[in-house]
Amino acid sequence: MLDYRKTDLTKENLKEMYYTMLLARKLDERMWLLNRAGKLPFVISCQGQEATQVGTGFALDKEQDILSPYYRDLALVTHFGITPLETMLSAFAKEGDIQSGGKQMPGHFSKKENNILTQGSTVTTQVLHAVGAAYKFKLDDEKRVALTTLGEGSTSQGDFHEGLNFAGVHKLPFICLVENNDYAISVPKNLQYAAEKLSDRALGYGIHGEQVGGNDPIAVYSAVKRARERAVNGEGSSLIEALSIRLTAHSSDDDDSYREKEEREENKSRDCLISFKNYLIENEVADEEWFSSQEADIKQIVTDATKKAEKAPYPKAEDALLNVYEEVQHG
Numbered sequence: 001m002l003d004y005r006k007t008d009l010t011k012e013n014l015k016e017m018y019y020t021m022l023l024a025r026k027l028d029e030r031m032w033l034l035n036r037a038g039k040l041p042f043v044i045s046c047q048g049q050e051a052t053q054v055g056t057g058f059a060l061d062k063e064q065d066i067l068s069p070y071y072r073d074l075a076l077v078t079h080f081g082i083t084p085l086e087t088m089l090s091a092f093a094k095e096g097d098i099q100s101g102g103k104q105m106p107g108h109f110s111k112k113e114n115n116i117l118t119q120g121s122t123v124t125t126q127v128l129h130a131v132g133a134a135y136k137f138k139l140d141d142e143k144r145v146a147l148t149t150l151g152e153g154s155t156s157q158g159d160f161h162e163g164l165n166f167a168g169v170h171k172l173p174f175i176c177l178v179e180n181n182d183y184a185i186s187v188p189k190n191l192q193y194a195a196e197k198l199s200d201r202a203l204g205y206g207i208h209g210e211q212v213g214g215n216d217p218i219a220v221y222s223a224v225k226r227a228r229e230r231a232v233n234g235e236g237s238s239l240i241e242a243l244s245i246r247l248t249a250h251s252s253d254d255d256d257s258y259r260e261k262e263e264r265e266e267n268k269s270r271d272c273l274i275s276f277k278n279y280l281i282e283n284e285v286a287d288e289e290w291f292s293s294q295e296a297d298i299k300q301i302v303t304d305a306t307k308k309a310e311k312a313p314y315p316k317a318e319d320a321l322l323n324v325y326e327e328v329q330h331g
Contacts, residue, residue: 002222003218004218007222007225009221015285017054018273018276018280020057020078022294023301024074024075026298027074027078027084027302031043032248041093041105042105044107044252045251046072046075048245048267048271049244050272051244051272052179052272053074053075053076053079053149053179054075055217055218055224056147056177057076057079059221060224061144062115063115066130066133067116067117068119068126068130068149069116069126070119070148071107074107082109082114084302084304085305085308086098088309091309094315095319098111101323102319117129123157124150124154124160126148127154127176128162128163129148130147135170138170144173144232145174145231147174147177147224148175149176149178150176150177151180152178152179152180152198154184155198156193164239165205167207171234171235174238175228176237178240179242180214180241181246183246185254197241198241199240201239205239207239208227208230208236208238209239210227210239211241212242212243215270223242246267247267247271
C-alpha cells in the first residue's frame with residue numbers, strides 16, 4: 001500500500017476514509033440480507049470496491065466537481081452526500097426516495113444538491129453525461145471536473161469510445177474511472193478486451209492513461225488527485241483503471257457459479273477493508289478500540305436507517321405519473 005506520508009493525506013483523513021468504506025460495506029451487507037429475507041427486490045453490491053471509490057471521492061472537490069456514477073458506486077455516493085436513510089428509502093422503493101420517488105430500481109444514484117447527476121438505466125450512458133458536463137465547464141472556464149465511473153465491461157460500449165474521443169479532442173476537464181473487477185456480469189475480462197491494460201486505450205484518445213491498484217485507497221487517491229490537477233490546469237482528460245475485486249455475485253439475481261470456489265475464497269483474503277485496517281494499525285493511525293467504536297456507531301446508523309425506511313409509506317399510486325409527462329395548461 002502506498003505510504004500516506006508521500007501524499008497530503010493526514011491521519012484524520014485516513015480514518016475518515018476507513019469510516020466511509022465501513023459505512024458503505026455495512027449498508028451493502030444489510031441490503032443483501034434484507035433481499036434474502038424477501039424484503040428488498042434487488043441489490044447490486046459494491047463489496048470489494050470501496051477502496052477504489054473512497055480514494056476517488058476524497059481526491060475530488062465535493063463542492064465543485066460533478067459525479068456521474070454507475071450502479072455499483074455506493075461508497076462513492078455516500079462520500080458525496082447520499083445518506084444511509086436515503087439509500088434505504090431507495091432500496092425499499094418508499095416515499096421520500098430522492099433518486100426517483102420510489103419508481104426506479106436501486107442503484108440509480110442521483111442527488112442534485114450534492115453534484116450527483118441523475119443516472120440513466122442504459123449501461124454506459126453516464127460517460128456521455130459526464131463528458132457533457134465537462135464540456136460546459138470548459139466553455140465557461142470553470143475550474144471544475146466531471147468524473148464518471150464504469151466497469152470494464154462497459155468499455156466495450158460505443159458510448160465509452162465516443163465520450164473519450166470527444167473528451168480527448170476538446171481537452172476537457174474529465175476523468176473516466178474504470179473499476180475493473182474482472183467480470184462483466186459473467187464474462188471474464190479476457191473475453192472482454194485483448195489489451196494488456198485498459199488504461200493503454202488512453203493513447204488512442206490522446207489523453208492520460210494510468211493503471212492503479214484498486215484495493216489501495218491511498219494509491220487511488222493519489223492517481224485521481226493528479227488527474228484532477230491536470231484537468232483544472234487545462235491539460236485534458238484522464239483514463240484511470242483501478243484493479244479491484246467483486247466480493248459478491250453481479251447482483252442479488254445472479255448465480256456466480258461461473259467463478260471457481262477457489263477464486264471467490266481468494267478474493268475474500270484480498271478484501272480492501274481488511275488490508276486497509278491492518279495498514280492503519282501498523283502505521284499507528286488507529287487502534288482496535290477505535291475500530292470497535294466505529295463498528296458500533298455504524299451498526300446503529302444502519303439499523304436506524306433500515307427501520308425508518310421500512311416504516312415509511314409507499315408512494316401514492318398517482319405519483320407514478322410525476323415527472324414523466326409535461327403538464328400543459330389549456331385555456
